Amino acid sequence: MTVRAASLIRAARARGQRMLSEHESKRVLAAYGVPVARETPVRTLAEARAAATRIGYPVVLKACSTDAAHKSERGLVAVGLRGPRDLGAALAALRRRMGRGARGGFLVQEQVQGSREVMIGAIRDPEFGPAVMFGLGGIFSEILADVVFRLAPLRPHEARAMLRAIRARRLLGAVRGLPAVDTGALARSLIAVGRIALDHPTIAAIDVNPLIIRGRTAVAVDALIVLADPVPPAA
Amino acid sequence: MRRAVADLGRFFAPRSVAVIGASAQPGKPGHVVVRNILANGFPGALHLVNPRGGEIEGLPVVPTIEALPDGIDQAIVTLPAAQTPDTVRALGRKGVRAIVLAASGFAEVDRMGAALQAELGRAIREAGARVIGPNTTGHVSVPARFTSSFFPLGRVRGGNISYVAQTGNFCGISLRHILSAEHFGVARSVGLGNKVDVDECDLLEYLGGDAATGAVFLYLERLTDPRRFLRVARAVSRRKPVILLKGGASAAGAAAALAHTxxxxxxxxxxxxxLAQAGVTRVHRYSDLFLVARALAVMPPPRGNRVSFLSPSGAFTVVLTDLCRSLGLEVPPLEDRTRARLQALAPSFIRMRNPVDIFGSVALHGYERAYGDALDAVLGDRRVDAAVVIMMLTAETGVPSYDFLVETARRYPDKPVYVTFMGAHEHDLAARAWLEPRGVPCYMKVEEPFEVLSVLARCRALTA
Structure with missing residues (x-):
């Protein structure tokens, strides 16, 4: 499992990437058992339509490249595409916004339905080493900063305690007719993200934001793995 | 290459000590340290070294380290920085394995000082000794009736609180503050200085296994080995409270800053x-090192965050309930039988609940019965983890005897009871001077007992 992740990261570094694309990032997460949205990388309209048919409408179309962090702010995400016509229009619009000569392709992704969003992250702290973050996700993550950090590796009880440590902890319970989140599975995802940071010292940071709660399960719909600046060879 | 914690025993329970650089001149560090050791009644052998020989404070002085007897446990060096590396080597040859270095003028000053500190490191390895400092006022070990401090301390009061501080001044000025402003005493106290050898991990590990230490308070600016510190803290915090004031946050690297995380x-x-993961309770104010210690010196942390308080003023019941909320403390509704007991003491027009408005009961029954019975009632309530008593003391309204507070608190050893005041200051001071030595912590500002409870409820939750 981790061999696949390691080769993805190695290849990205060899190409001089500073970060993994969204799709590469999610493949690393999936290799460690984090539930991720179904998706297919595409380059052409024909490929996009084939992928959408396979995944099933409605779908999301996103620009997917290695320099496209903060996609929604740049209008590089189209959600709620209900059929081939929507998809074609969205693809044309995204191409326009990306401009001529933009590198990278697109991702056709299942539209994960759910009204609750959380975030998982990891960072290599200069003093304490790899640390895992959990918090409120989506557009609120930066505004409310309702997050908690713990060092990796996380023990199961520590991961579960993180879920209870944010102010918005009640969000994970049975609220407003929504079922309670499967906290066991979410805790395993936290442990997994910490494991990724520990296993791969060339990773500087990981964002999994958001994970959308579908039914009882938190599914990663966007992700970004940032690589450490390459160390100059020792003299 | 880590040496055993047992090595540190020579610092905290030495049988014989030598002062290198002992001085006959009052006010010199080499003189003050000798007076401190004598003032604390150190029962072991005390040897003094100064090239001039003679006598200091009635004790004979030998001219050189070579002239000392063999088998000395610990040396305190009060010589200038430049002489310390050679002194450490000479002590190593003499078989001394624990050395306290007072001098400043090392890496904290300039590049020459840093070079000198590197040489000192080499000397320490050659000598095979453990070293506290340099650039520190030293340490205190009250169970051994011993101190290496060159700051005038006099006799240090014993207790169960231990301190490790990354500031040379701790075994000087801060300890003097404790001795003069507090009633609790200390077990061990160490000023780390430049941490050229012994660091906070070594000391926390030692204090974790130290029967004389009931709680460890640390002031640190930089962790020498963060992962080891957390490992040690995780083990120690299961046995006793570990409270940390840490300054300075580390900034994320540039690459990591590209991510939200x-x-x-x-x-x-x-x-x-x-730190939370390791069971370490973080505080953010220097004064917490004393205010929280005052409580832990005599009472355990509360089992939870549920507080009751007795107030002679309606205003306090309002503002302090607000304060509790902002501090993460609950002021829970009381059990029916508790409320019935409180109501039996009160005039019928006051509805008794938590917080307890005690004024009417005092008017009916006097201080002792009103406060005493109400305190007993709330401490007996299964929904309450801790209680705060606010006393209103003036000559005109009467000043009670405080025995009942001590007795009631003793009946509930698992539930902390803190006292605070609003009234004529001289009575507050007198009440504190009477209550604290008898095991009831007092706070001069009405917010303080709640702030301390909030810290300690966190402490309990982290290590539960």
Missing amino acids: GALAGDGRVADGA
């Missing part, structure tokens, strides 16, 4: 999380 890691959140 990196941006959110500022404000010391990683340190907060890591």
Whole structure:
């Protein structure tokens, strides 16, 4: 499992990437058992339509490249595409916004339905080493900063305690007719993200934001793995 | 290459000590340290070294380290920085394995000082000794009736609180503050100085296994080995409270800042999380090192965050309930039988609940019965983890005897009871001077007992 992740990261570094694309990032997460949205990388309209048919409408179309962090702010995400016509229009619009000569392709992704969003992250702290973050996700993550950090590796009880440590902890319970989140599975995802940071010292940071709660399960719909600046060879 | 914790025993329970650089001149560090050792009644052998020989404070002085007898446990060196590396080597040859270095003028000053510190490191390895300092006022070990401090301390009061501080002044000025402003005493106290050898991990590990230490308070600026510190703290915090004041948050690297997570890691959140994980209770004010210690010196942390308080003023019931909420403390509704007991003491027009408005009961029954019965009632309530008593003391309204507070608190040894005041200051001071030595912590500002409870409820939750 981790061999696949390691080769993805190695290849990205060899190409001089500073970060993994969204799709590469999610493949690393999936290799460690984090539930991720179904998706297919595409380059052409024909490929996009084939992928959408396979995944099933409605779908999301996103620009997917290695320099496209903060996609929604740049209008590089189209959600709620209900059929081939929507998809074609969205693809044309995204191409326009990306401009001529933009590198990278697109991702056709299942539209994960759910009204609750959380975030998982990891960072290599200069003093304490790899640390895992959990918090409120989506557009609120930066505004409310309702997050908690713990060092990796996380023990199961520590991961579960993180879920209870944010102010918005009640969000994970049975609220407003929504079922309670499967906290066991979410805790395993936290442990997994910490494991990724520990296993791969060339990773500087990981964002999994958001994970959308579908039914009882938190599914990663966007992700970004940032690589450490390459160390100059020792003299 | 880590040496055993047992090595540190020579610092805290030495049988014989030598002062290198002992001085006959009052006020000199080499003189003050001798007076401190004598003032504390150190029962072991005390040897003094000064090239001039003679006598200091009635004790004979030998001219050189070579002239000392063999088998000395610990040496305190009060010589200038430049002489310390050679002195350490000479002590090593003499078989001394624990050395306290007072001098400043090392890496904290300039590049020449840093070079000298590197040479000192080499000398320490050659000598095979453990070293506290340099650049420190030293340490205190009250169970051994011993101190290496060159700051005038006099006799240090014993207790169960131990301190490790990354500031040379701790065994000087801060300890003097404790001795003069507090009633609790200390077990061990160490000023780390430049941490050229012994660091906070070594000391926390030692204090974790130290029967004389009931709680460890640390002031640190930089962790020498963060992962080891957390490992040690995790083990120690299961046995006794570990309270840390840590300054300075580390900034995320540039690459990590490209991610949301990196941006959110500022404000010391990683340190907060890591320390919580290790059961370390973080505080953010220097005075917490004393206010929280005052409580832990005599009472355990509360089992939870549910507080009751007795107030002679309606205003306090309002503002202090607000304060509790902002501090993460609950002021829970009381059990029916508790309320019935409280109501039996009160005039019928006051509805008794939590917080307890005690004024009417005092008017009916006097201080002792009103406060005493109400305190007993709330402490007996299964929904309450701790109680705060607010006393209103003036000559005109009467000043009670305080025995009942001590007796009631003793009946509930698992539930902390703190006292605070509003009234004529001289009575507050007198009440504190009477209550604290008898095991009831008192706070001069009405917010303080709640702030301390909030810290200690966190402490309990982290290590539960």
